[in-house]
Amino acid sequence: MLFLIPAYLSENSPVSYFAPAIKEYILKTDYFFVENEKTARKVIKFFAPEKKQADLKLYLLDKYSERSDLKDAQDLMKKGQDFVLLSEAGLPCIADPGNLMVKWCHENKIQVVPVNGPSSIILALIASGFNGQEFTFHGYLPIDRNEKKTKIQWLQSQVEKTGYSQIFMETPYRNNALFEDLCKFLPANSKLCIAANINDPEAEFIRTLTVKEWQKSKPELHKIPAVFVLGK
Numbered sequence: 037m038l039f040l041i042p043a044y045l046s047e048n049s050p051v052s053y054f055a056p057a058i059k060e061y062i063l064k065t066d067y068f069f070v071e072n073e074k075t076a077r078k079v080i081k082f083f084a085p086e087k088k089q090a091d092l093k094l095y096l097l098d099k100y101s102e103r104s105d106l107k108d109a110q111d112l113m114k115k116g117q118d119f120v121l122l123s124e125a126g127l128p129c130i131a132d133p134g135n136l137m138v139k140w141c142h143e144n145k146i147q148v149v150p151v152n153g154p155s156s157i158i159l160a161l162i163a164s165g166f167n168g169q170e171f172t173f174h175g176y177l178p179i180d181r182n183e184k185k186t187k188i189q190w191l192q193s194q195v196e197k198t199g200y201s202q203i204f205m206e207t208p209y210r211n212n213a214l215f216e217d218l219c220k221f222l223p224a225n226s227k228l229c230i231a232a233n234i235n236d237p238e239a240e241f242i243r244t245l246t247v248k249e250w251q252k253s254k255p256e257l258h259k260i261p262a263v264f265v266l267g268k
Contacts, residue, residue, distance in 0.1 A: 038113070038141045039065075039120045040128045042153020043079045045261065046236035051083070053235065055152045059084045065118040069097040069109065069137055076122050097121070099133045103140060113146055125261070127155045131175060131205070156263050157203055160231035163242045164201065166267025171201035177214065184214075188221045191266055195226075201267035211257035215250075218264070224248040230255060232262035 039061040042054070062084045070076035073094050080087055095109045103110075113119060121134045128134040141148050157173055174191070178184045191202040206214040211232075218228060229244040232255070241255065244265075 037118045037147045037149055038137065039118065040134070040138070040148065040150040041120050041122050042127050042151060042155075043075075043123045043125050044082060045125055045154050045156050045159075045234050046239075047078075047082070048237060048239070049154075049235045050237070053154070054083070057151050058153070061120055061149075061151065062087060065120055066091045067093045067109070067112065067117055067119045068095065069106075069119060069121045069134065070094050071096075071098045071122075071124045071133065075124055079122060095119075097133060097137060101133060101136060103136065106137065106140075110140065110144075113141070114144065125156065127153050130155055130157060131173070154235055156205075156231070156234045156261065159234050160229065160242070160263035160265055161201060161203060163231055164229035164265045164267060165244050166201040166227070166229065166265055167199055168201070170199065171203060171267075174202065174204040176206060177204055181217070184217055185221050188218060192222055192226055195266050195268060199268055201265055203263065203265050205263050208257075208259045208261055211260060211262050214264070215254070215257060219247055219251050222247045222266075224251075227267055229265040229267070230257070230262060231265070232257055232260045234261070234263070 041058055041061060062080055076094060077089060121128045121137055123132050129138055138148055161168055161171055177187050194200055194202055224247050226247045228247055228250060231242040233239040233241055
């Protein structure tokens with residue numbers, strides 16, 4: 037089996053936020069697909085502190101991975117070895133490269149078991165007050181400023197044309213620059229939700245304001261995980 041295990045969005049999230057099955061599956065196997073070894077070890081310790089770190093067999097699965105890189109793990113799975121696919125943050129395979137192994141499992145008749153957990157994308161959407169029936173997630177916006185401007189204005193046009201909520205994110209150290217660009221390139225009456233530090237009981241920040249209102253109350257988002265939503 038391949039167990040799809042979520043990670044916390046904040047290290048300050050209480051363990052009570054998560055399904056008990058997460059600990060059960062972590063204790064059940066020593067074999068993990070991970071995007072970052074250091075982060076993965078912290079997440080495993082968070083859910084199952086009694087798990088012996090020396091027993092862990094971690095296989096790197098990131099955006100650069102190809103099937104050929106994972107052949108040793110795939111051979112073990114074909115022989116019956118269970119694996120856990122662990123996200124960097126939130127749910128695996130959403131803004132996460134894990135779908136490569138999930139697809140392989142379906143092709144090879146290996147059972148895939150998803151486990152409940154938080155998704156910053158969905159939590160930001162439901163807390164925004166925007167359309168939750170119809171929405172699109174765009175991942176990261178272009179780095180080039182002209183391309184970013186074009187994308188931002190196109191996203192707003194989609195809100196106006198279709199009513200779909202438009203969800204996107206940025207590398208945390210670029211959040212403040214993205215905020216400035218949103219304020220500059222969007223109409224003053226555009227509605228923007230910023231959801232930062234989601235699931236952190238002490239630092240969570242989720243607000244929906246017009247761009248004009250945001251210009252008067254600039255948030256500090258530098259190096260803080262955040263999701264942005266445009267909508268009606």
